[in-house]
Amino acid sequence: MRNIQKKINKLLTALRQQGIVYKINTQQFYSEKQDRICTKMILWEEHPQRDGEAFYSKVELLKYPAERWKEVREDGEGKRGENGASCPENE
Numbered sequence: 001m002r003n004i005q006k007k008i009n010k011l012l013t014a015l016r017q018q019g020i021v022y023k024i025n026t027q028q029f030y031s032e033k034q035d036r037i038c039t040k041m042i043l044w045e046e047h048p049q050r051d052g053e054a055f056y057s058k059v060e061l062l063k064y065p066a067e068r069w070k071e072v073r074e075d076g077e078g079k080r081g082e083n084g085a086s087c088p089e090n091e
Contacts, residue, residue: 005058008058011062011065011069012065015065018072020072022065023044023045024043025042025044026040028040039056041054041055
């Protein structure tokens with residue numbers, strides 16, 4: 001699991017350098033069906049009070065920013081200014 005988290009962190013850092021910021025929150029809950037504590041990871045691109053994308057597996061979570069990174073690399077997209085500097089979103 002440690003390698004997966006490392007890859008997630010690297011992808012989030014690379015996306016952040018392109019001006020795309022994701023936030024991850026985790027929640028734990030008891031599953032009666034599985035008779036154990038489960039972890040749900042929620043990925044937000046917007047404000048955490050809005051609905052985010054829920055994942056129950058770090059592997060599935062990894063796929064989401066990986067696809068977004070492919071889009072950014074293919075399109076040369078990202079929120080960058082003319083001089084290549086990141087543009088703050090809240091200014």
